[in-house]
Amino acid sequence: MISEADWKHFKRVKADALDKCCQQVLDDVRKGIDNPELSNHARYLYLYKLMENSDKRIANIFDYNARSKAMLQLALMKSEGLLEAKQINGFSDELQSFINSHD
Numbered sequence: 001m002i003s004e005a006d007w008k009h010f011k012r013v014k015a016d017a018l019d020k021c022c023q024q025v026l027d028d029v030r031k032g033i034d035n036p037e038l039s040n041h042a043r044y045l046y047l048y049k050l051m052e053n054s055d056k057r058i059a060n061i062f063d064y065n066a067r068s069k070a071m072l073q074l075a076l077m078k079s080e081g082l083l084e085a086k087q088i089n090g091f092s093d094e095l096q097s098f099i100n101s102h103d
Helices: 004-033 040-062 067-079 093-100
Strands: none
Touching: 004 040, 004 067, 040 067, 067 093
């Protein structure tokens, strides 16, 4: 379980990380749609699979808003490249050590 101060910071970091993750998905959508080498059907299949995989990724990292899950979610966000160093630095030393040990 994380401290109250870490929990408050976690909620802000989680929202920013979710936004960053969604931006990555949208960038990938644009690449698929704008790819002139793909047929319309291939674009459709690309987008379908992308959204299916992205939905699973987002659910795995961001679903459940519980203090008991926050450490795991932070480790997943870090491993997915969704956290900035300045965001991590806002946590307690103990939690920073945990997050940084899960690359």
